[in-house]
Amino acid sequence: MSHGARRVWSGQAVFLAWATVAACGFVAPFVVYPVFAMNVLVMALFASALNLLLGYSGLLSFGHAAFLGSAAYVTGWSAKAWGMPVLVSLAAGVAVATLLGLVFGVLALRRTGIYFAMITLGLAQVVYFIVVQMPWTGGEDGLQGIPRGTFLGIDLGNSIAMYYFTYAVFLAAFWLIQRTIRSPFGQVLRAIKENEPRAISLGYDVQRYKLLAFVISAGLAGLAGSLKALAMQFATLGDVAWQRSGEVVLMTLLGGMGTVLGPSVGALLVVTMENYLSSIGSWVTVITGAVFVVVVMAFRRGIVGEVQALLGRRS
């Protein structure tokens, strides 16, 4: 029966997805620059965090850079000015992003659809201007020279070591996202996304579920930001700017929202384009924009989504 076949296939797909990510991740720092590979990882985590909202809860946040950026600054400051250990700095960044997510969520979830997106964008702009005004963020220069510190006695100043640290955190976070999607909570989220009135009529306080999804997503976006600050050793205004919020939506749609691997594939593509095409300057934006238009018009499911649909039809 075709339904049974699909179930088996989706189990295989999940396993395949894991194996692919794991294998690529292990050899990456020997194939490409470790810093580039870390950039891909943190953006993949960022996009996967957004996907939890966009793909599995049906909520479009246009303010996720606020979580990425604020966590980057907090982690950077904690490591640089206070000399805190890596894990403490990471935790501080994630905590701030999570709290910020709670504030954003409580305010934005009062509205739905485009109004929800606009409120997240507006609040993210507030965060942006706060970061610009604060004396300790370094304004236009950003926070520079953030020390990576050590972890279990290993000097993370070494880029290969830092890469594997980032990779381990990424895998743990990626696992948590997959678990969330396939948890009792994830089931309720799917139900709400598909038919909110029906979920209400079954007695679910849907706002509380959406809020928890938003907070988890914000916390994980913060984790991406904290890792980014340590990996790149700087935090800049670019990480809190609205362009970053737009970019992560683009990555998610490009790779395929609501798919396990889509956001990571999207992040890989966008970061690669930005990296290798950076010599041609602002044309990068034109090219990413054009790619985005093509994807939305021709491959609405995104790259991974289209591949899955193709394989699903064949089986």
Place this chain on the structure above:
Amino acid sequence: MPDDLILETRDVAKEFRGFVAVAGVSLRVKRGSIHGLIGPNGAGKTTMFNLLTRFLPVTRGTILHRGEDVTAMAPAQVARRGVVRSFQISAVFGSLTALENVRIALQRRLGTSFRFWAPERSLRVLDDRARALLDDVDLGSLADVPAGELPYGRKRALELATTLALEPEVLLLDEPTAGMGHEDVGRVADLIQRVAKGRTVLMVEHNLSVVADLCDTITVLARGSVLAEGSYAQVSADPAVREAYIGSAA
């Protein structure tokens, strides 16, 4: 006798920017009865449903469940009290399997619905109960089919199984046979009769033969007001009802 009434509205009204959808309806639903709500299009039947289940706020009036005022409660809260509704268009979760649909309803009472760190298999303890509910509506063999792929009549049956999973005290069915073929209508009517045992059912229905067969009491609404109330024989003999239905049914 007020304790005989499980659901009651007192002079409930709903206006949308000046348009009066429901103009002061007092409804008295007896415990254990099957109560029909009929009337021509635009009579305010679905609006009444939305008011009773708190999906819409009332403009004025009071809604009582078991004699308690529920007028200001949230819709999910009313659902948790045991007043559960169905929808006019079939409301299933399309990408979830039939089994998962029923399990969503069972899951809330398990109290683990906020556990994002727990594996999905922790829900398997509910599978037996979910399968039993599916068997009740003859869906046992389709348990693993995504709900979106079920034929229309089967979706309505699944919706009913999902609703029954909550063990509701009051079932509000919004046009349970709408858009169904002859065979399915009979099947769903039988099903409603079966599940109504030990519960109260309030149903909006256009198919008058279903209403005649099932309902103990019928309230006829027209232009947002109660036109007539009583048994099928009583309301169908009422000249005002006949007039309201000219051109549409009787």
